[in-house]
Amino acid sequence: MPMLELVEGKLIRVDTTPCEEISLVVWRGGAQPEAGVSALVLPNDAPAEDVGHEVNAFAAVVLEFPTFKDGRAYSQARILRERFGYGGKIRARGEILRDQIAFMVRCGFDAFEMETSKSGFYNQALLDFSHVYQPAADAALPVWRQRAQRAVAAE
Amino acid sequence: MYRYDEFDAAIVYDRVKQFRGQVERRLSGELSEDEFKPLRLMNGLYLQLHAYMLRVAIPYGTLSSKQLRKLAHIARKYDKGYAHFTTRQNVQYNWPALVDVPDILDGLSTVEMHAIQTSGNCIRNVTSDQYAGATAEEIEDPRPWCEIIRQWSTLHPEFSFLPRKFKIAVTASDHDRAAVRVHDIGLRLHKSLTGEVGFEVIVGGGLGRTPIIGPTIREFLPKKHLLSYLEAILRVYNLYGRRDNKYKARIKILVNAEGVDRFREQVEQEWALIKGSDLDLPVCEIDRIRVYFSPPVFERLPHESASLKESIQSDDGFARWVRVNTAAHKQPGYAIVNISLKPIGGVPGDATDAQMEAAADLAERYSFDEIRVTHEQNLCLPHVKKDNLFAVWTTLKQHDLATANIGLVSDIIACPGLDYCTLANTRSIPIAQRISERFADFDVQENLGEIKVKISGCINACGHHHVGHIGILGVDKKGEEFYQVTLGGSAAEDACLGDIVGRGLSSGEVVDAVERLVDFYRGERNDGERFLDAYRRLGPGPFKEALYANA
Numbered sequence: 001m002p003m004l005e006l007v008e009g010k011l012i013r014v015d016t017t018p019c020e021e022i023s024l025v026v027w028r029g030g031a032q033p034e035a036g037v038s039a040l041v042l043p044n045d046a047p048a049e050d051v052g053h054e055v056n057a058f059a060a061v062v063l064e065f066p067t068f069k070d071g072r073a074y075s076q077a078r079i080l081r082e083r084f085g086y087g088g089k090i091r092a093r094g095e096i097l098r099d100q101i102a103f104m105v106r107c108g109f110d111a112f113e114m115e116t117s118k119s120g121f122y123n124q125a126l127l128d129f130s131h132v133y134q135p136a137a138d139a140a141l142p143v144w145r146q147r148a149q150r151a152v153a154a155e
Numbered sequence: 156m157y158r159y160d161e162f163d164a165a166i167v168y169d170r171v172k173q174f175r176g177q178v179e180r181r182l183s184g185e186l187s188e189d190e191f192k193p194l195r196l197m198n199g200l201y202l203q204l205h206a207y208m209l210r211v212a213i214p215y216g217t218l219s220s221k222q223l224r225k226l227a228h229i230a231r232k233y234d235k236g237y238a239h240f241t242t243r244q245n246v247q248y249n250w251p252a253l254v255d256v257p258d259i260l261d262g263l264s265t266v267e268m269h270a271i272q273t274s275g276n277c278i279r280n281v282t283s284d285q286y287a288g289a290t291a292e293e294i295e296d297p298r299p300w301c302e303i304i305r306q307w308s309t310l311h312p313e314f315s316f317l318p319r320k321f322k323i324a325v326t327a328s329d330h331d332r333a334a335v336r337v338h339d340i341g342l343r344l345h346k347s348l349t350g351e352v353g354f355e356v357i358v359g360g361g362l363g364r365t366p367i368i369g370p371t372i373r374e375f376l377p378k379k380h381l382l383s384y385l386e387a388i389l390r391v392y393n394l395y396g397r398r399d400n401k402y403k404a405r406i407k408i409l410v411n412a413e414g415v416d417r418f419r420e421q422v423e424q425e426w427a428l429i430k431g432s433d434l435d436l437p438v439c440e441i442d443r444i445r446v447y448f449s450p451p452v453f454e455r456l457p458h459e460s461a462s463l464k465e466s467i468q469s470d471d472g473f474a475r476w477v478r479v480n481t482a483a484h485k486q487p488g489y490a491i492v493n494i495s496l497k498p499i500g501g502v503p504g505d506a507t508d509a510q511m512e513a514a515a516d517l518a519e520r521y522s523f524d525e526i527r528v529t530h531e532q533n534l535c536l537p538h539v540k541k542d543n544l545f546a547v548w549t550t551l552k553q554h555d556l557a558t559a560n561i562g563l564v565s566d567i568i569a570c571p572g573l574d575y576c577t578l579a580n581t582r583s584i585p586i587a588q589r590i591s592e593r594f595a596d597f598d599v600q601e602n603l604g605e606i607k608v609k610i611s612g613c614i615n616a617c618g619h620h621h622v623g624h625i626g627i628l629g630v631d632k633k634g635e636e637f638y639q640v641t642l643g644g645s646a647a648e649d650a651c652l653g654d655i656v657g658r659g660l661s662s663g664e665v666v667d668a669v670e671r672l673v674d675f676y677r678g679e680r681n682d683g684e685r686f687l688d689a690y691r692r693l694g695p696g697p698f699k700e701a702l703y704a705n706a
């Protein structure tokens with residue numbers, strides 16, 4: 001599957017999928033992830049807590065969108081990033097709409113299995129909104145923080 | 156009222172631009188209707204029986220005159236000269252052309268309005284008490300909290316693809332005008348024993364095919380933790396709510412399946428983990444938002460108005476309207492004015508462009524520039540001097556807006572039904588019109604007192620029939636329209652679901668049957684006893700007999 005990866009705020013095409021996938025079941029069965037190589041495939045009905053900090057042994061985690069409407073993986077991604085400090089790749093697999101990419105990036109996704117010929121089109125989607133209202137797994141400052149900073153600067 | 160700063164404005168502007176691009180791609184054929192559907196739905200654009208319908212958010216039902224004038228302008232320019240106010244304090248246009256929608260949204264953005272999250276499986280427009288900031292009953296104005304929730308929930312990256320739509324209502328009065336027990340989350344501001352103000356958190360109420368009065372999962376939540384607690388609830392729901400069956404996907408089903416205690420535990424567990432994070436707003440931001448809702452500069456006036464007394468004595472119609480349509484204001488010498496959008500024989504909730512403009516002018520002149528939309532599909536001028544009531548009434552009357560029936564039997568909630576809605580089994584609007592015509596006599600109505608009639612055209616219950624004192628549900632019986640009556644429901648602080656009393660009635664029978672019910676009540680009631688209270692005292696048996704007496 002071709003893939004777009006987020007590199008310094010831009011989606012770029014990558015041709016190889018360097019990761020060897022291990023399913024949750026296989027991992028639970030005792031399979032050992034190989035450093036820098038293994039990707040955990042986490043179904044979207046499995047609690048991210050079941051993997052916990054051990055997720056950090058994986059180079060990537062694949063989260064699934066069986067349909068674009070099924071938004072469980074947004075929560076899984078945030079939990080992996082924010083609760084378990086996961087720093088590897090989080091890859092979105094399944095049905096992904098253009099206007100969902102910005103949400104996914106905010107939740108911590110940084111790789112997307114999708115049609116790469118349209119990367120310009122998808123990159124535009126990342127720029128659709130200049131501000132956000134709420135904190136998430138990304139570095140974007142919620143507007144209330146920006147307001148507070150401005151108020152301080154004005155003093 | 157809240158005013159956008161450049162950040163709020165930029166977010167709405169960006170959204171309009173994004174949607175304009177989507178519509179262009181649809182019109183050029185680049186997007187198929189299937190691909191366009193999820194995008195338009197995120198912007199409040201539905202495909203109905205005959206045309207597109209655009210739903211515009213009115214956050215917590217508060218409008219300025221300028222905003223209402225813009226809604227009137229859109230009705231005139233892009234629609235058929237009217238708009239429809241809904242039970243969620245929103246407004247709907249039934250006939251916009253797709254190609255015009257980006258321009259409509261542009262126009263709305265110039266008055267700080269939008270259609271963001273008025274559809275789709277996301278957090279919808281937050282609703283509240285239409286008397287907020289005006290009633291002496293409230294602990295504090297709930298609207299700053301509504302605005303805080305509006306901002307937090309807007310384009311929320313994690314909660315835009317929930318199992319199902321999600322509705323939040325906030326109230327701060329004992330008398331519940333926001334129906335907090337029939338929302339996915341209901342928040343009630345109240346005082347703890349120690350005098351601190353916080354939220355009672357009610358989760359998993361709702362109507363639809365599985366009506367449930369929401370249980371309280373937390374008696375007291377300190378105000379400062381509102382957003383982290385909401386985030387915890389939403390996260391549990393997003394992860395564990397059912398997605399295999401659209402009719403079992405609302406949070407109420409999850410709460411029921413898990414049991415309240417177990418659900419609460421899950422939420423509290425999640426909350427404990429995110430509570431310390433950056434979610435909860437700092438005091439300075441809460442204060443910044445609160446300032447926008449500071450009370451207007453009221454005049455110091457005596458409680459009673461001599462001119463009002465005089466007008467009441469000289470004009471019976473006015474006197475009735477004052478009795479029925481105005482409510483007590485916290486400020487001496489002021490009143491809350493309800494504007495009925497339920498003229499006898501009219502379409503509940505519809506307003507023409509001219510009516511909207513008239514209401515906007517009145518608000519500007521007499522109500523500190525504010526109008527409210529109620530979940531019972533009426534409008535409200537929150538702060539009118541008693542001295543000005545006669546002038547307000549006179550203008551309202553000229554525009555057919557002075558129907559004195561707030562809370563009475565002809566103040567009916569009705570969903571759009573088969574006249575517009577693709578899901579409908581039956582029509583709702585004509586039944587509402589015929590009931591209202593049957594009780595057209597205002598002496599009779601007023602004498603009957605509070606009776607809430609609510610009509611839905613199918614089991615989805617958009618007309619809230621489960622919580623009507625008299626609820627009417629349209630069902631399809633072999634291609635014919637039938638109506639099932641429920642009795643004894645309430646959406647107020649004494650929330651409960653109505654009882655289904657028996658077989659459906661034909662469209663020819665149903666109005667007579669309602670009249671028999673009401674007649675029976677009139678014969679049996681004690682002094683000052685409402686229909687609902689008489690029903691509760693006597694039980695369904697005798698009412699059922701009355702309902703089917705002639706059938």
Ligand code: SF4
Pocket residue numbers: 570571572573576577578579580581611612613614615616617618
């Ligand atoms: S209750 Fe049914 S008919 Fe009425 S608006 Fe809702 S879905 Fe349509």
